[in-house]
Structures are given as C-alpha cells and as structure tokens.
Amino acid sequence: MRLTKGLVGDFGRQRIRDTPIAESGFVGAGVGAAATGLRPVVDLMYVGFLGVCGDQILNNAAKIHYMFGGKVKVPLTIMTGIGAGTNSAAQHSETVYSVFTHYPGLKVVAPSNPYNAKGLYAASIRDDDPVIICNNRQLMGIRFDVDVPEESYTVPLGQADVAREGTDVTLLGISYMTQICLQAAEDLAAQGYSAEVIDLLSLSPMDDEAILESVRKTRRIVIVDEDYPRCSMAGDIAALVAEEAFDYLDAPPKRVTPPHTSVPYSMPLEALFVPTKEQVVAAALETLE
Incomplete structure (x- = not known):
C-alpha cells in the first residue's frame, strides 16, 4: 500500500x-x-x-x-x-x-x-x-479537505467522534463507511431530515456512551458496517442499543451490511457487495417513515 x-x-x-x-x-x-x-x-x-x-x-x-x-x-x-x-x-x-x-x-x-x-x-x-x-x-x-497538523498529536483510543450533528436519525459508520454515512446524510438533508453521523473510530474499547447518547437524542439508528453480518460490529451495536436504549427508540435498529458471502472478484458483483449511500438512505427512511 x-x-x-x-x-x-x-x-x-x-x-x-x-x-x-x-x-x-x-x-x-x-x-x-x-x-x-x-x-x-x-x-x-x-x-x-x-x-x-x-x-x-x-x-x-x-x-x-x-x-x-x-x-x-x-x-x-x-x-x-x-x-x-x-x-x-x-x-x-x-x-x-x-x-x-x-x-x-x-x-x-x-x-x-x-x-x-x-x-x-x-x-x-x-x-x-x-x-x-x-x-x-x-x-x-480519496482527497480530503482536512487539516493535518505537522506537530505530534493523538486521537484517544476508545472515543467515537460526532462527524455531523443531527436530530432525526443516527447513522453510525466505521472507517470508509463513515464517508458513506456522510454522503447519505447530505441526501437526507435534501429531503428535509437531519441525520447525525457517528464515526466509531475505536472498535475495542468501544465508546458505548457516545452511541447511546446519540440514540437517546435521535431515537433511531442505522449501523453501517462492511464486515460480514454474522457476529459483527453491526450486530453488537444493535444489541447494545436494544438493551440500553430500548425505551428511547421510535423504530428498531437497522443494519446495512454486505451479504453473508465472500467478496466477489467480479467487478459488477463486488459493487453490489459493499454498502452504498443509497442503501443507507433507504434504511434511514424506513426508520423515519
């Protein structure tokens, strides 16, 4: 690389x-x-x-x-x-x-x-x-419009980041999926919905409170994870929300993941494998409507 x-x-x-x-x-x-x-x-x-x-x-x-x-x-x-x-x-x-x-x-x-x-x-x-x-x-x-200081600094392990503030639905992304969530949030904004984007950053230890705080505010969550769906981060986070924030939810947690299959070599099939902005928007709208 x-x-x-x-x-x-x-x-x-x-x-x-x-x-x-x-x-x-x-x-x-x-x-x-x-x-x-x-x-x-x-x-x-x-x-x-x-x-x-x-x-x-x-x-x-x-x-x-x-x-x-x-x-x-x-x-x-x-x-x-x-x-x-x-x-x-x-x-x-x-x-x-x-x-x-x-x-x-x-x-x-x-x-x-x-x-x-x-x-x-x-x-x-x-x-x-x-x-x-x-x-x-x-x-x-990808070229990013992000300032990276020359001097040394750290991003703490165990802390998620609120990449975009919102009030209607939480979109939780991991790595590249955070970028997909940010794109989906733009599309949702054009339809009149305010999406909050949580960038998980640290998978273990995981920032449970940041996730729950966002869900308590928006009352809905869509978890976007590129890992296989079985025994995944998406499943773990959905369980956390269901156990710890059930009374706040206006809709069940939604997961957007690849299918439970190996990654295809065929380029058209591979394009269907990776979660897309359109899938995230559709999942968010399902929780909202």
Whole structure:
C-alpha cells in the first residue's frame, strides 16, 4: 500500500526491517520485540491473512500481559488493510475487524480520514497494549479537505467522534463507511431530515456512551458496517442499543451490511457487495417513515 515508503531512508535498516512474506514469522517477531521492551509497528498487508498469524495475535499478543500477571507489556501496533471495492478478490478484500474485537487484550481502531489516522497511529504506538489499526484501502484514493497538523498529536483510543450533528436519525459508520454515512446524510438533508453521523473510530474499547447518547437524542439508528453480518460490529451495536436504549427508540435498529458471502472478484458483483449511500438512505427512511 506504500504506507511505509521512504521510512528506510529516514530511519535506517536498524529500525526498518523488510521481511519475507511470512506472516506467522514477522508478526511473531513483533510480539517478541514488544514483550522485550521495543514498540514495533508490523505491517500485516491484508486483514484476511489473519488466518496465517492468528496464533501469534490471538494466543500470544492478546494474552501475554494477563498470563504473566501484568509483569510483561506488549506495546505492539499492527497495521492492516481492509475493505472491498478494489477488485482484489476474496482473500484480499475482507473487513474482519470484528474477529479482533472478540478477544480481550487487543485494541482495535479504524481511521476514517487523514486527521484521525495520524492521531490514532500516534496513540496506538504509545499505548502499552497491542493495537490493530484497520486501514480501508478505498480511503487511500480519496482527497480530503482536512487539516493535518505537522506537530505530534493523538486521537484517544476508545472515543467515537460526532462527524455531523443531527436530530432525526443516527447513522453510525466505521472507517470508509463513515464517508458513506456522510454522503447519505447530505441526501437526507435534501429531503428535509437531519441525520447525525457517528464515526466509531475505536472498535475495542468501544465508546458505548457516545452511541447511546446519540440514540437517546435521535431515537433511531442505522449501523453501517462492511464486515460480514454474522457476529459483527453491526450486530453488537444493535444489541447494545436494544438493551440500553430500548425505551428511547421510535423504530428498531437497522443494519446495512454486505451479504453473508465472500467478496466477489467480479467487478459488477463486488459493487453490489459493499454498502452504498443509497442503501443507507433507504434504511434511514424506513426508520423515519
């Protein structure tokens, strides 16, 4: 993805290591480096390759601090690519961040624009726990009208952002889906509805209160998630709202997700797989009308 381009020239080969494409090896090396006092950043190119290095992440990085009674920290940052829409086929187009959120001991974030990407990277690298940063590849081709300060700053882990204020319905997005929600909010505004957009940013820990506060105000929510629909972030958030804000709801929570199928390689089929602005608008109107 060229996210590390030029780093070796800036920092030298003692700090920047090019490895064979062997995820179990280089992720395992990152876990070991973190446990012995370094703060490594590991590039797991595609999140679908989790299957190759699952033991290193789920059984080692996530559990070492707990199993050693807090005496060993694992300040490991893993950056990985997520998202369909780039015609990269099923093994290179997944968005399975929900798998990481299932495991205690891991933190998971998903930037949605250049400003929060820089801030989340800085916060993740400084954190003493293993953090997975999920970069949606569709975002890499978008130009943003966002100021990114040259100086260092952080975006706190565990906090959602209100990307757009509204009063009639909450649209909750994750990563690229936040951009889809913002586009849908514009269309809804043209129809006379005020949509609030919540950018989740941190999937684990999750900002439950920000979600519930928005739902208590708008009384409706549409959750837009590019992960598979079963056992997903969308399902988890819908359950949270149903359990904690049921009395405030004027309509059931709605989920907009891909179908429960692998990502198609066919470009016309792939276009039907990824949630769209039109689907979000339709779901919002269903809750409103």
